[in-house]
Amino acid sequence: MHGSCKEPKTTNMKRKLSYILILVMSAIALDACYYDKEDAIYPLKGYANPCDSVATYNQCVKFIMANNCTSCHNTNYNTGGVALDNYNDVMKAAKNGSLMGTIESQPGYNTMPPGGVKVSSCQISKLNDWINAQEPQ
Ligand code: HEC
Numbered sequence: 001m002h003g004s005c006k007e008p009k010t011t012n013m014k015r016k017l018s019y020i021l022i023l024v025m026s027a028i029a030l031d032a033c034y035y036d037k038e039d040a041i042y043p044l045k046g047y048a049n050p051c052d053s054v055a056t057y058n059q060c061v062k063f064i065m066a067n068n069c070t071s072c073h074n075t076n077y078n079t080g081g082v083a084l085d086n087y088n089d090v091m092k093a094a095k096n097g098s099l100m101g102t103i104e105s106q107p108g109y110n111t112m113p114p115g116g117v118k119v120s121s122c123q124i125s126k127l128n129d130w131i132n133a134q135e136p137q
Pocket residue numbers: 065068069070071072073079080082084093098099102103108109110111112113114119
């Protein structure tokens with residue numbers, strides 16, 4: 001960082017940084033989900049913006065389940081008697097409170113997924129939006 005010969009490099013860096021800043025800011029403006037760091041680092045596999053607008057099961061919720069829950073909770077391998085790979089079962093878990101109870105570590109529930117990797121706060125708010133909207137399919 002010392003000496004005049006390095007100045008052009010620094011300016012170049014600053015320009016690059018401001019491009020990155022502009023990109024990040026437009027990503028935030030375009031998609032609230034990208035505001036969440038975890039979502040930027042671990043986007044839902046294969047789906048760029050599954051939670052863009054209205055949270056429906058088919059556009060959003062099933063991808064959150066697939067990325068966090070269905071490895072242990074599916075129709076063939078329903079750990080704890082819970083399957084989360086189809087609309088009816090996820091809707092039932094939402095209605096009886098166990099879906100958010102486990103994801104949000106509410107008292108009386110085991111924290112899900114187990115092992116410390118949490119569902120991102122953006123995805124949690126999408127799930128709550130979905131439940132408040134009566135679980136649209
Ligand atoms: C690594 C495997 C694994 C993953 C991934 C996982 N679960 Fe579980 N889940 C379990 C096990 C095992 C149980 C049985 C209770 C226990 O032993 O903790 C369980 C139990 C549950 C129950 C029953 C209620 C309770 O409190 O035990 C619900 C609801 C549930 N999980 C929801 C979810 C949701 C939602 C996700 C994704 C966010 C998820 N699980 C991810 C293994 C998993």
